[in-house]
Amino acid sequence: MSTNNDEMKAEEKEEKKVILKVILKEEGILVPSSEDIEGLKSRGYGTPQNGDLVLSHCEALYLMDKGIIEVIDEKTKMLVTFQQLLAKSRVVDDDAWVRYLLYRDLRSRGYVVREGFGLGIDFRVYKRGEYGKSTAEYLVFGIKEGQPVAIEDLARILARAQSLKKTLILSVLNRRGEIVYYSLSRLAFK
Numbered sequence: 001m002s003t004n005n006d007e008m009k010a011e012e013k014e015e016k017k018v019i020l021k022v023i024l025k026e027e028g029i030l031v032p033s034s035e036d037i038e039g040l041k042s043r044g045y046g047t048p049q050n051g052d053l054v055l056s057h058c059e060a061l062y063l064m065d066k067g068i069i070e071v072i073d074e075k076t077k078m079l080v081t082f083q084q085l086l087a088k089s090r091v092v093d094d095d096a097w098v099r100y101l102l103y104r105d106l107r108s109r110g111y112v113v114r115e116g117f118g119l120g121i122d123f124r125v126y127k128r129g130e131y132g133k134s135t136a137e138y139l140v141f142g143i144k145e146g147q148p149v150a151i152e153d154l155a156r157i158l159a160r161a162q163s164l165k166k167t168l169i170l171s172v173l174n175r176r177g178e179i180v181y182y183s184l185s186r187l188a189f190k
């Protein structure tokens with residue numbers, strides 16, 4: 001008897017699942033002004049702009065994959081598939097797929113992930129439960145296995161992260177699609 005009751009509650013939850021309609025524009029992915037914007041903002045998604053919310057490509061791909069949003073092309077008024085959105089993301093960023101995989105992995109581990117702020121930093125990552133209460137604890141620099149990175153570039157990024165009192169994390173996407181994380185610090189010989 002309780003099994004049927006549990007099944008009915010599960011079905012009711014599925015019916016109540018709200019899929020947000022977002023708009024793919026030339027300048028980005030826009031969540032039109034609505035009460036649902038607050039829910040997304042409080043969970044660390046998007047950037048407020050003129051009463052609306054603008055999602056990054058990684059955020060939109062992730063939310064689309066989770067079934068939270070549907071993307072509609074502003075010009076054609078047609079639904080955009082995940083693959084179509086990924087193709088548009090690759091126009092803006094050659095490494096869009098790598099960045100999405102990294103974003104998805106971090107989000108699935110319970111972290112709030114925001115875009116980095118230049119110097120090769122891909123993401124700012126907040127400790128669990130700290131988003132909105134404090135600044136990001138980690139800066140994430142992502143690369144593909146076998147992708148050369150000049151040690152001078154790493155040293156420059158590390159110095160910048162340390163000047164901001166952040167921990168620099170190097171994330172490496174290996175050939176099997178697995179992500180390995182390394183914490184970087186300055187080595188000083190005495």
